[in-house]
Amino acid sequence: NAGVMQNPRHLVRRRGQEARLRCSPMKGHSHVYWYRQLPEEGLKFMVYLQKENIIDESGMPKERFSAEFPKEGPSILRIQQVVRGDSAAYFCASSPTKAGGSSYNEQFFGPGTRLTVL
Amino acid sequence: GESVGLHLPTLSVQEGDNSIINCAYSNSASDYFIWYKQESGKGPQFIIDIRSNMDKRQGQRVTVLLNKTVKHLSLQIAATQPGDSAVYFCAENRDGSGNTGKLIFGQGTTLQVKP
Numbered sequence: 001n002a003g004v005m006q007n008p009r010h011l012v013r014r015r016g017q018e019a020r021l022r023c024s025p026m027k028g029h030s031h032v033y034w035y036r037q038l039p040e041e042g043l044k045f046m047v048y049l050q051k052e053n054i055i056d057e058s059g060m061p062k063e064r065f066s067a068e069f070p071k072e073g074p075s076i077l078r079i080q081q082v083v084r085g086d087s088a089a090y091f092c093a094s095s096p097t098k099a100g101g102s103s104y105n106e107q108f109f110g111p112g113t114r115l116t117v118l
Numbered sequence: 119g120e121s122v123g124l125h126l127p128t129l130s131v132q133e134g135d136n137s138i139i140n141c142a143y144s145n146s147a148s149d150y151f152i153w154y155k156q157e158s159g160k161g162p163q164f165i166i167d168i169r170s171n172m173d174k175r176q177g178q179r180v181t182v183l184l185n186k187t188v189k190h191l192s193l194q195i196a197a198t199q200p201g202d203s204a205v206y207f208c209a210e211n212r213d214g215s216g217n218t219g220k221l222i223f224g225q226g227t228t229l230q231v232k233p
Binding site for chain 2: 004031042056091095106110112
């Protein structure tokens with residue numbers, strides 16, 4: 001059973017360009033989470049999605065960032081008009097049902113996409 | 119504000135010794151805690167978790183202790199090996215209405231194992 005897949009692993013963009021990060025959850029997982037990690041810091045929650053629905057986007061910047069998880073295909077984290085401050089590692093995690101709380105399902109993380117904005 | 123934090127940024131131990139990594143949390147409503155290991159260039163890897171109705175949980179060479187009175191969490195690694203060298207994060211999940219399963223991560227402790 002393949003783990004969480006993310007691509008690309010490394011992405012270089014110039015200021016003002018768009019970045020698209022893809023995440024394929026583990027087979028059978030319908031819940032996806034995106035986190036951002038700045039150098040020497042912990043992961044910060046960005047958004048939680050189920051198929052075709054955004055459940056919690058409380059960690060997403062109000063502008064330029066969007067996420068989707070279509071019925072078919074991977075989840076996409078899209079960053080428009082990137083700036084240098086967007087340089088970070090972006091991790092995707094998936095779980096079979098809603099993680100945490102009363103269900104206590106583990107979140108499985110992918111290898112991350114390292115975005116560098118020049 | 120509410121946060122999950124770690125006491126020490128770096129821990130250096132001798133191979134074969136036991137390691138203890140600490141974590142403090144501030145929200146008494148947190149009911150689920152997880153330890154993750156992150157090696158350089160990789161995503162976080164689940165180590166062990168514990169619910170708030172437990173004080174201790176053991177895995178293979180690892181033990182997690184939870185002290186709700188002082189809001190403290192620790193990870194103990196027995197007979198530390200070079201392969202244990204990594205950054206260790208504690209994370210919490212807060213139950214309650216509207217819980218969406220998002221994890222709140224601490225800053226991380228770097229464990230260095232000396233041969």
